[in-house]
Amino acid sequence: MNTVTRRSLLAAPAVGLVASTMKGEVGKPALLGGKAVRTGRFPAWPVFDRTEEEALVAVVRSGKWNRTSGANVKRFEETYARVTGAKFCIATSSGTGALQSSLAALGVGPGDEVILPPYTFVATLNVILNMHALPVFVDSELETGLIDARKIEAAITERTVAMIPVHLAGSVADLDAVLPVAKKHNVAVVEDTCQSHLSEWRNRKAGTYGTTGCFSFQASKNLNCGEGGAILTNDEEIYRKCFAAHYNGNMTDFMHGTKFCITEFQAAMLLAQFARLEQQAKTREQNAQYLTSLLREIPGIMPARMHAGCTRNAYHLYMLRYDQQQFAGLPRGKFLKALKAEGIPAASGYGPLNKVKYLKNALHSRGYQRVYSSQQIARLEERNNCPVNDRVCAEFVWLTQNMLLGTRSDMDQIAEAMRKVQKHAGELVKA
Ligand SMILES: Cc1ncc(COP(=O)(O)O)c(C=O)c1O
Numbered sequence: 001m002n003t004v005t006r007r008s009l010l011a012a013p014a015v016g017l018v019a020s021t022m023k024g025e026v027g028k029p030a031l032l033g034g035k036a037v038r039t040g041r042f043p044a045w046p047v048f049d050r051t052e053e054e055a056l057v058a059v060v061r062s063g064k065w066n067r068t069s070g071a072n073v074k075r076f077e078e079t080y081a082r083v084t085g086a087k088f089c090i091a092t093s094s095g096t097g098a099l100q101s102s103l104a105a106l107g108v109g110p111g112d113e114v115i116l117p118p119y120t121f122v123a124t125l126n127v128i129l130n131m132h133a134l135p136v137f138v139d140s141e142l143e144t145g146l147i148d149a150r151k152i153e154a155a156i157t158e159r160t161v162a163m164i165p166v167h168l169a170g171s172v173a174d175l176d177a178v179l180p181v182a183k184k185h186n187v188a189v190v191e192d193t194c195q196s197h198l199s200e201w202r203n204r205k206a207g208t209y210g211t212t213g214c215f216s217f218q219a220s221k222n223l224n225c226g227e228g229g230a231i232l233t234n235d236e237e238i239y240r241k242c243f244a245a246h247y248n249g250n251m252t253d254f255m256h257g258t259k260f261c262i263t264e265f266q267a268a269m270l271l272a273q274f275a276r277l278e279q280q281a282k283t284r285e286q287n288a289q290y291l292t293s294l295l296r297e298i299p300g301i302m303p304a305r306m307h308a309g310c311t312r313n314a315y316h317l318y319m320l321r322y323d324q325q326q327f328a329g330l331p332r333g334k335f336l337k338a339l340k341a342e343g344i345p346a347a348s349g350y351g352p353l354n355k356v357k358y359l360k361n362a363l364h365s366r367g368y369q370r371v372y373s374s375q376q377i378a379r380l381e382e383r384n385n386c387p388v389n390d391r392v393c394a395e396f397v398w399l400t401q402n403m404l405l406g407t408r409s410d411m412d413q414i415a416e417a418m419r420k421v422q423k424h425a426g427e428l429v430k431a
Contacts, residue, residue, distance in 0.1 A: 300326025
Protein backbone atom coordinates (compact mmCIF):
# COMPACT_ATOMS: atom_id res chain seq x y z
CA MET A 1 0.00 0.00 0.00
CA ASN A 2 1.38 3.35 -1.00
CA THR A 3 0.36 5.91 1.61
CA VAL A 4 3.19 8.37 1.85
CA THR A 5 3.78 9.20 -1.77
CA ARG A 6 2.99 12.89 -1.63
CA ARG A 7 5.31 13.33 1.35
CA SER A 8 8.23 11.70 -0.44
CA LEU A 9 7.53 13.72 -3.58
CA LEU A 10 7.76 16.91 -1.55
CA ALA A 11 11.06 15.85 -0.06
CA ALA A 12 12.89 16.63 -3.31
CA PRO A 13 15.36 19.51 -2.91
CA ALA A 14 14.40 22.76 -4.58
CA VAL A 15 16.49 24.25 -7.33
CA GLY A 16 13.99 26.84 -8.46
CA LEU A 17 12.04 27.01 -11.65
CA VAL A 18 13.90 26.38 -14.86
CA ALA A 19 11.23 26.31 -17.52
CA SER A 20 12.46 24.21 -20.40
CA THR A 21 9.31 24.34 -22.37
CA MET A 22 9.34 23.02 -25.87
CA LYS A 23 5.76 23.63 -26.85
CA GLY A 24 4.45 21.26 -29.44
CA GLU A 25 7.33 18.79 -28.87
CA VAL A 26 5.96 15.35 -29.49
CA GLY A 27 9.28 13.62 -30.14
CA LYS A 28 10.45 10.40 -28.63
CA PRO A 29 9.43 9.85 -24.97
CA ALA A 30 12.21 10.64 -22.51
CA LEU A 31 11.84 7.11 -21.14
CA LEU A 32 12.89 5.84 -24.58
CA GLY A 33 15.82 8.23 -24.88
CA GLY A 34 14.02 11.36 -26.13
CA LYS A 35 14.24 14.87 -24.71
CA ALA A 36 12.23 15.55 -21.56
CA VAL A 37 9.40 18.07 -21.73
CA ARG A 38 10.76 19.68 -18.59
CA THR A 39 14.10 19.70 -16.80
CA GLY A 40 13.39 22.21 -14.01
CA ARG A 41 11.84 21.43 -10.65
CA PHE A 42 8.41 22.60 -9.61
CA PRO A 43 8.16 25.29 -6.92
CA ALA A 44 9.81 24.25 -3.68
CA TRP A 45 7.79 23.43 -0.57
CA PRO A 46 7.72 24.74 2.13
CA VAL A 47 7.80 28.42 1.23
CA PHE A 48 9.47 30.59 3.87
CA ASP A 49 11.63 33.62 4.43
CA ARG A 50 13.01 35.64 7.32
CA THR A 51 9.52 36.02 8.80
CA GLU A 52 9.62 32.40 9.97
CA GLU A 53 13.22 32.70 11.21
CA GLU A 54 12.46 35.83 13.20
CA ALA A 55 9.24 34.39 14.62
CA LEU A 56 11.10 31.33 15.89
CA VAL A 57 13.94 33.34 17.36
CA ALA A 58 11.42 35.56 19.16
CA VAL A 59 9.83 32.48 20.77
CA VAL A 60 13.23 31.14 21.82
CA ARG A 61 14.19 34.46 23.39
CA SER A 62 10.84 34.87 25.13
CA GLY A 63 11.46 31.69 27.11
CA LYS A 64 7.71 31.02 26.74
CA TRP A 65 7.63 27.80 24.79
CA ASN A 66 4.34 26.10 25.62
CA ARG A 67 0.71 27.07 25.11
CA THR A 68 0.10 28.10 28.70
CA SER A 69 2.98 30.55 28.86
CA GLY A 70 3.07 32.24 25.42
CA ALA A 71 0.67 34.21 23.22
CA ASN A 72 1.22 32.62 19.77
CA VAL A 73 -1.07 29.61 20.23
CA LYS A 74 -3.92 31.80 21.39
CA ARG A 75 -3.34 34.24 18.53
CA PHE A 76 -3.35 31.46 15.99
CA GLU A 77 -6.52 29.94 17.41
CA GLU A 78 -8.28 33.30 17.29
CA THR A 79 -7.08 33.94 13.74
CA TYR A 80 -8.09 30.51 12.46
CA ALA A 81 -11.52 30.70 14.12
CA ARG A 82 -12.11 34.17 12.64
CA VAL A 83 -11.05 33.20 9.11
CA THR A 84 -13.07 29.98 9.08
CA GLY A 85 -16.07 31.49 10.85
CA ALA A 86 -15.98 28.87 13.63
CA LYS A 87 -16.86 29.81 17.21
CA PHE A 88 -13.99 27.84 18.75
CA CYS A 89 -10.59 26.61 17.64
CA ILE A 90 -8.16 24.40 19.54
CA ALA A 91 -4.69 24.04 18.04
CA THR A 92 -3.25 20.55 18.53
CA SER A 93 0.01 18.71 17.93
CA SER A 94 -1.33 16.95 14.80
CA GLY A 95 -4.38 16.23 12.69
CA THR A 96 -4.41 12.77 14.23
CA GLY A 97 -4.57 14.39 17.67
CA ALA A 98 -7.43 16.62 16.51
CA LEU A 99 -9.42 13.61 15.24
CA GLN A 100 -8.63 11.53 18.31
CA SER A 101 -9.66 14.33 20.69
CA SER A 102 -12.92 14.77 18.75
CA LEU A 103 -13.78 11.08 19.11
CA ALA A 104 -12.89 11.26 22.81
CA ALA A 105 -15.14 14.30 23.25
CA LEU A 106 -17.98 12.33 21.64
CA GLY A 107 -17.33 9.46 24.03
CA VAL A 108 -16.58 7.01 21.21
CA GLY A 109 -15.46 3.72 22.71
CA PRO A 110 -15.70 -0.09 22.63
CA GLY A 111 -18.98 -1.29 21.13
CA ASP A 112 -19.48 1.81 18.96
CA GLU A 113 -19.35 1.98 15.18
CA VAL A 114 -17.78 4.86 13.27
CA ILE A 115 -18.26 5.37 9.52
CA LEU A 116 -15.34 6.41 7.30
CA PRO A 117 -14.28 6.28 3.64
CA PRO A 118 -11.67 3.75 2.46
CA TYR A 119 -9.78 6.32 0.36
CA THR A 120 -7.98 8.36 3.00
CA PHE A 121 -4.81 8.61 5.04
CA VAL A 122 -4.28 5.90 7.67
CA ALA A 123 -4.91 8.33 10.55
CA THR A 124 -8.67 8.43 9.83
CA LEU A 125 -8.78 4.70 10.56
CA ASN A 126 -6.21 4.65 13.35
CA VAL A 127 -8.14 7.03 15.60
CA ILE A 128 -11.17 4.72 15.44
CA LEU A 129 -9.09 1.64 16.25
CA ASN A 130 -7.39 3.51 19.09
CA MET A 131 -10.84 3.83 20.68
CA HIS A 132 -11.55 0.11 20.18
CA ALA A 133 -14.57 1.09 18.11
CA LEU A 134 -15.57 -0.64 14.85
CA PRO A 135 -14.58 1.11 11.60
CA VAL A 136 -17.38 0.82 9.04
CA PHE A 137 -16.23 1.68 5.53
CA VAL A 138 -18.60 3.29 3.04
CA ASP A 139 -17.48 2.94 -0.57
CA SER A 140 -15.97 5.78 -2.65
CA GLU A 141 -17.36 7.53 -5.71
CA LEU A 142 -15.41 6.74 -8.85
CA GLU A 143 -15.57 10.25 -10.25
CA THR A 144 -14.61 12.21 -7.11
CA GLY A 145 -12.64 9.70 -5.03
CA LEU A 146 -14.68 10.90 -2.02
CA ILE A 147 -17.07 8.98 0.22
CA ASP A 148 -20.27 8.01 -1.60
CA ALA A 149 -22.62 9.84 0.75
CA ARG A 150 -25.67 8.19 -0.83
CA LYS A 151 -24.48 4.91 0.69
CA ILE A 152 -24.01 6.19 4.25
CA GLU A 153 -27.56 5.66 5.49
CA ALA A 154 -27.47 1.94 4.69
CA ALA A 155 -24.31 1.62 6.82
CA ILE A 156 -25.86 3.16 9.94
CA THR A 157 -26.90 0.81 12.75
CA GLU A 158 -28.07 1.46 16.31
CA ARG A 159 -24.38 1.33 17.30
CA THR A 160 -23.26 4.12 14.95
CA VAL A 161 -22.03 7.05 17.01
CA ALA A 162 -20.04 9.11 14.50
CA MET A 163 -19.07 9.43 10.86
CA ILE A 164 -15.88 10.91 9.48
CA PRO A 165 -16.37 12.25 5.96
CA VAL A 166 -12.96 13.12 4.52
CA HIS A 167 -12.59 16.18 2.31
CA LEU A 168 -9.80 14.55 0.41
CA ALA A 169 -7.29 16.57 -1.60
CA GLY A 170 -9.17 19.79 -0.77
CA SER A 171 -12.37 18.63 -2.46
CA VAL A 172 -15.39 18.65 -0.14
CA ALA A 173 -17.47 15.50 0.42
CA ASP A 174 -21.16 15.82 -0.43
CA LEU A 175 -22.31 17.56 2.75
CA ASP A 176 -25.82 18.06 1.32
CA ALA A 177 -26.18 14.29 1.54
CA VAL A 178 -24.08 13.70 4.68
CA LEU A 179 -25.63 16.21 7.08
CA PRO A 180 -29.35 15.33 6.81
CA VAL A 181 -28.61 11.60 7.24
CA ALA A 182 -26.44 12.32 10.27
CA LYS A 183 -29.15 14.49 11.78
CA LYS A 184 -31.91 11.98 11.07
CA HIS A 185 -30.01 9.21 12.88
CA ASN A 186 -28.45 11.42 15.57
CA VAL A 187 -24.93 10.55 14.47
CA ALA A 188 -22.11 13.06 15.04
CA VAL A 189 -20.12 14.30 12.05
CA VAL A 190 -16.37 14.73 12.49
CA GLU A 191 -15.15 16.40 9.32
CA ASP A 192 -11.66 15.25 8.36
CA THR A 193 -10.53 18.56 6.90
CA CYS A 194 -6.84 17.65 7.22
CA GLN A 195 -6.30 18.30 3.50
CA SER A 196 -8.71 21.17 2.94
CA HIS A 197 -7.55 24.46 4.42
CA LEU A 198 -9.85 27.23 3.14
CA SER A 199 -12.00 24.76 1.19
CA GLU A 200 -15.66 25.73 1.07
CA TRP A 201 -19.04 24.06 0.83
CA ARG A 202 -21.70 26.48 -0.42
CA ASN A 203 -19.45 29.45 0.40
CA ARG A 204 -18.91 28.42 4.02
CA LYS A 205 -15.63 26.94 5.20
CA ALA A 206 -15.28 23.17 5.29
CA GLY A 207 -14.72 22.05 8.86
CA THR A 208 -17.48 24.27 10.25
CA TYR A 209 -20.44 22.04 9.31
CA GLY A 210 -19.78 19.02 11.51
CA THR A 211 -19.73 18.63 15.29
CA THR A 212 -16.00 19.22 14.79
CA GLY A 213 -13.69 19.86 11.85
CA CYS A 214 -10.13 18.55 12.12
CA PHE A 215 -7.12 20.04 10.34
CA SER A 216 -3.53 18.93 9.87
CA PHE A 217 -0.53 21.25 9.60
CA GLN A 218 1.90 18.42 8.85
CA ALA A 219 4.79 19.30 6.53
CA SER A 220 3.11 18.42 3.21
CA LYS A 221 -0.07 20.38 4.02
CA ASN A 222 -1.08 23.69 2.44
CA LEU A 223 -0.76 25.24 5.91
CA ASN A 224 2.37 23.78 7.47
CA CYS A 225 4.37 24.02 10.69
CA GLY A 226 6.14 20.67 10.43
CA GLU A 227 3.59 18.88 12.61
CA GLY A 228 0.42 20.41 13.98
CA GLY A 229 -3.35 20.37 13.85
CA ALA A 230 -6.55 22.11 14.89
CA ILE A 231 -10.12 21.38 15.89
CA LEU A 232 -12.96 23.70 14.95
CA THR A 233 -16.36 23.57 16.61
CA ASN A 234 -19.38 25.76 17.17
CA ASP A 235 -20.49 23.80 20.23
CA GLU A 236 -19.21 25.08 23.58
CA GLU A 237 -19.59 21.78 25.39
CA ILE A 238 -17.74 19.91 22.65
CA TYR A 239 -15.07 22.62 22.77
CA ARG A 240 -14.56 22.08 26.51
CA LYS A 241 -14.45 18.32 26.07
CA CYS A 242 -12.01 18.48 23.13
CA PHE A 243 -9.80 20.84 25.12
CA ALA A 244 -9.82 18.47 28.08
CA ALA A 245 -9.24 15.45 25.82
CA HIS A 246 -6.16 17.01 24.21
CA TYR A 247 -4.74 18.25 27.52
CA ASN A 248 -4.81 15.34 29.96
CA GLY A 249 -8.26 16.31 31.15
CA ASN A 250 -7.20 19.93 31.71
CA MET A 251 -7.47 19.43 35.48
CA THR A 252 -11.25 19.11 35.19
CA ASP A 253 -13.06 16.41 37.07
CA PHE A 254 -15.38 15.48 34.19
CA MET A 255 -12.98 13.92 31.73
CA HIS A 256 -9.63 12.26 31.36
CA GLY A 257 -7.51 12.77 28.27
CA THR A 258 -4.11 12.47 26.72
CA LYS A 259 -1.66 15.07 25.49
CA PHE A 260 -1.88 16.53 21.99
CA CYS A 261 -0.68 20.06 22.78
CA ILE A 262 0.85 22.34 20.21
CA THR A 263 3.87 24.43 21.17
CA GLU A 264 4.55 28.14 20.81
CA PHE A 265 7.16 27.33 18.14
CA GLN A 266 4.60 25.61 15.93
CA ALA A 267 2.02 28.37 16.45
CA ALA A 268 4.57 31.08 15.57
CA MET A 269 5.34 29.19 12.34
CA LEU A 270 1.64 28.84 11.59
CA LEU A 271 1.02 32.56 11.99
CA ALA A 272 3.86 33.32 9.58
CA GLN A 273 2.71 30.68 7.07
CA PHE A 274 -0.90 31.73 7.41
CA ALA A 275 -0.07 35.15 5.95
CA ARG A 276 0.68 33.42 2.62
CA LEU A 277 -2.17 30.93 2.59
CA GLU A 278 -4.90 32.92 0.84
CA GLN A 279 -2.65 34.01 -2.03
CA GLN A 280 -1.27 30.50 -2.44
CA ALA A 281 -4.80 29.09 -2.41
CA LYS A 282 -5.79 31.49 -5.21
CA THR A 283 -2.78 30.51 -7.30
CA ARG A 284 -3.48 26.80 -6.81
CA GLU A 285 -7.11 27.26 -7.72
CA GLN A 286 -6.38 29.23 -10.90
CA ASN A 287 -3.70 26.81 -12.05
CA ALA A 288 -5.86 23.78 -11.23
CA GLN A 289 -8.78 25.16 -13.21
CA TYR A 290 -6.53 25.86 -16.17
CA LEU A 291 -4.93 22.42 -15.91
CA THR A 292 -8.39 20.80 -15.83
CA SER A 293 -9.32 22.61 -19.04
CA LEU A 294 -6.21 21.15 -20.71
CA LEU A 295 -6.45 17.63 -19.33
CA ARG A 296 -10.12 17.25 -20.20
CA GLU A 297 -9.06 17.24 -23.83
CA ILE A 298 -6.85 14.17 -23.38
CA PRO A 299 -8.79 10.91 -23.78
CA GLY A 300 -8.12 8.64 -20.82
CA ILE A 301 -7.25 11.49 -18.44
CA MET A 302 -10.23 12.39 -16.26
CA PRO A 303 -9.68 15.15 -13.70
CA ALA A 304 -11.47 14.23 -10.44
CA ARG A 305 -14.94 15.75 -10.43
CA MET A 306 -15.98 18.13 -7.66
CA HIS A 307 -19.45 18.23 -6.12
CA ALA A 308 -21.50 21.25 -7.18
CA GLY A 309 -21.64 22.38 -3.53
CA CYS A 310 -17.85 22.58 -3.31
CA THR A 311 -17.48 26.29 -3.99
CA ARG A 312 -13.78 26.27 -3.16
CA ASN A 313 -11.26 23.46 -3.51
CA ALA A 314 -7.96 23.82 -1.61
CA TYR A 315 -6.23 21.48 -4.09
CA HIS A 316 -3.96 19.89 -1.54
CA LEU A 317 -3.62 17.34 -4.31
CA TYR A 318 -4.64 17.48 -7.94
CA MET A 319 -6.36 14.13 -8.52
CA LEU A 320 -7.19 12.55 -11.84
CA ARG A 321 -8.31 9.17 -13.05
CA TYR A 322 -6.19 7.35 -15.60
CA ASP A 323 -7.80 4.97 -18.07
CA GLN A 324 -5.06 2.72 -19.41
CA GLN A 325 -7.32 1.44 -22.19
CA GLN A 326 -7.09 4.88 -23.79
CA PHE A 327 -3.29 4.64 -23.51
CA ALA A 328 -2.85 1.44 -25.52
CA GLY A 329 -3.08 -0.59 -22.30
CA LEU A 330 -0.07 1.19 -20.71
CA PRO A 331 -0.23 0.27 -16.98
CA ARG A 332 -0.52 3.16 -14.54
CA GLY A 333 2.91 2.42 -13.04
CA LYS A 334 4.55 2.76 -16.42
CA PHE A 335 2.54 5.89 -17.21
CA LEU A 336 3.91 7.43 -13.99
CA LYS A 337 7.44 6.36 -14.89
CA ALA A 338 7.11 7.89 -18.36
CA LEU A 339 5.78 11.13 -16.85
CA LYS A 340 8.65 11.24 -14.38
CA ALA A 341 11.12 10.88 -17.22
CA GLU A 342 9.41 13.87 -18.88
CA GLY A 343 10.08 15.88 -15.70
CA ILE A 344 6.57 15.57 -14.24
CA PRO A 345 6.47 13.84 -10.84
CA ALA A 346 3.17 12.13 -10.12
CA ALA A 347 2.05 9.49 -7.64
CA SER A 348 -0.34 6.56 -7.53
CA GLY A 349 -1.95 7.66 -4.26
CA TYR A 350 -3.54 5.55 -1.55
CA GLY A 351 -4.19 1.83 -1.53
CA PRO A 352 -7.48 0.42 -0.15
CA LEU A 353 -7.49 1.18 3.58
CA ASN A 354 -10.26 -1.36 4.20
CA LYS A 355 -7.82 -4.10 3.18
CA VAL A 356 -4.70 -3.25 5.20
CA LYS A 357 -3.30 -6.11 7.23
CA TYR A 358 -3.12 -4.18 10.46
CA LEU A 359 -6.88 -3.65 10.36
CA LYS A 360 -7.39 -7.41 10.37
CA ASN A 361 -4.80 -7.75 13.14
CA ALA A 362 -6.55 -5.11 15.24
CA LEU A 363 -10.03 -6.62 14.73
CA HIS A 364 -8.71 -10.02 15.79
CA SER A 365 -6.64 -8.73 18.71
CA ARG A 366 -7.26 -9.73 22.31
CA GLY A 367 -8.86 -6.38 23.16
CA TYR A 368 -11.33 -6.55 20.27
CA GLN A 369 -12.13 -10.20 21.00
CA ARG A 370 -13.10 -9.24 24.53
CA VAL A 371 -15.57 -6.64 23.26
CA TYR A 372 -16.96 -8.16 20.06
CA SER A 373 -18.06 -11.68 19.17
CA SER A 374 -16.37 -13.43 16.26
CA GLN A 375 -19.71 -13.24 14.38
CA GLN A 376 -19.78 -9.47 14.82
CA ILE A 377 -16.26 -9.13 13.44
CA ALA A 378 -17.04 -11.50 10.55
CA ARG A 379 -20.15 -9.47 9.69
CA LEU A 380 -18.15 -6.24 9.78
CA GLU A 381 -15.49 -7.67 7.49
CA GLU A 382 -18.19 -8.66 5.03
CA ARG A 383 -19.72 -5.17 5.15
CA ASN A 384 -16.34 -3.54 4.63
CA ASN A 385 -16.13 -4.56 0.99
CA CYS A 386 -15.67 -1.46 -1.25
CA PRO A 387 -15.47 -2.44 -4.93
CA VAL A 388 -15.65 1.08 -6.35
CA ASN A 389 -12.80 2.15 -4.11
CA ASP A 390 -10.68 -0.69 -5.46
CA ARG A 391 -11.00 0.97 -8.85
CA VAL A 392 -10.25 4.41 -7.41
CA CYS A 393 -7.06 3.01 -5.85
CA ALA A 394 -6.08 1.32 -9.11
CA GLU A 395 -6.79 4.26 -11.42
CA PHE A 396 -6.18 7.55 -9.59
CA VAL A 397 -3.06 9.66 -10.10
CA TRP A 398 -1.96 12.54 -7.89
CA LEU A 399 0.00 15.71 -8.45
CA THR A 400 1.12 17.54 -5.30
CA GLN A 401 -0.04 21.01 -4.29
CA ASN A 402 3.35 22.69 -4.77
CA MET A 403 3.14 21.90 -8.50
CA LEU A 404 0.12 24.21 -8.64
CA LEU A 405 2.07 27.13 -7.17
CA GLY A 406 3.93 27.78 -10.43
CA THR A 407 2.94 29.36 -13.72
CA ARG A 408 0.45 28.58 -16.47
CA SER A 409 3.34 27.32 -18.56
CA ASP A 410 4.05 24.72 -15.84
CA MET A 411 0.48 23.52 -16.36
CA ASP A 412 1.04 23.50 -20.13
CA GLN A 413 4.03 21.24 -19.60
CA ILE A 414 2.10 18.81 -17.40
CA ALA A 415 -0.52 18.47 -20.13
CA GLU A 416 2.11 18.33 -22.85
CA ALA A 417 3.89 15.45 -21.08
CA MET A 418 0.64 13.50 -20.77
CA ARG A 419 -0.20 14.08 -24.44
CA LYS A 420 3.28 12.96 -25.41
CA VAL A 421 3.05 9.78 -23.34
CA GLN A 422 -0.32 9.05 -24.89
CA LYS A 423 0.95 9.58 -28.42
CA HIS A 424 3.73 7.06 -27.81
CA ALA A 425 1.84 4.76 -25.46
CA GLY A 426 2.05 1.84 -27.92
CA GLU A 427 5.87 2.01 -28.00
CA LEU A 428 6.03 2.47 -24.24
CA VAL A 429 3.92 -0.63 -23.65
CA LYS A 430 6.40 -2.72 -25.61
CA ALA A 431 9.53 -1.16 -24.07
C1 LIG B 1 -6.98 12.89 5.36
C2 LIG B 1 -6.04 12.98 6.51
N1 LIG B 1 -6.49 12.71 7.75
C3 LIG B 1 -5.70 12.79 8.83
C4 LIG B 1 -4.38 13.15 8.71
C5 LIG B 1 -3.51 13.17 9.93
O1 LIG B 1 -2.87 14.40 10.15
P1 LIG B 1 -1.46 14.43 10.86
O2 LIG B 1 -0.44 13.84 9.94
O3 LIG B 1 -1.22 15.90 11.10
O4 LIG B 1 -1.58 13.69 12.13
C6 LIG B 1 -3.86 13.46 7.45
C7 LIG B 1 -2.44 13.85 7.28
O5 LIG B 1 -1.76 13.43 6.41
C8 LIG B 1 -4.71 13.36 6.32
O6 LIG B 1 -4.24 13.62 5.10
